[in-house]
Amino acid sequence: MANYTTFLALLFCLFLVAATEIQMAEGKYCWKKSDMWNEPCQYSYKCSYHCKHYYGAKYGICKNYKPWGHKYYWAKYACYCYSPCHY
Template sequence: MAKYTAFLALLICLFLVAATEIQMVEGKYCWKKSGKWNVACKYSYKCSYHCKHYYGAKYGICKKYKPWGHKYYWAKYACYCYSPCHY
């Protein structure tokens, strides 16, 4: 019985050392303005569906930007797609 206890304790110690050596990957997302979105972005859920369907992105949101020549407040929002960054 003592052999099994010592073996089990050694196995647990080995597992704990290995678990601390594993580095956590940070979940950073990179964004890109959708080139296929041709209208002003009013609803983020529609933008998110668009990004998932056309680009395979994780999600999409309507985000404010500074357009040239637009006088309406809702025209200042564009669809931006977010997906995991690849370094």
């Protein structure tokens, strides 16, 4: 019984690794800073909606950005849009 359980556990781990590799092979995402976002990025869900609506991107997130003259921590984040790369 222990050998059967070990075999199933190893098979499950192999399946997880294979599934991860398949997802990674589907395609890479390229990012672009949103030019139309005119405020500090505080919430990624708002950024994601903005990117989907205006750029047709897959999703958007708030990423660290180095603006000059902002003293608030949330002002250091900008909206970046991610979409599949076109080569």
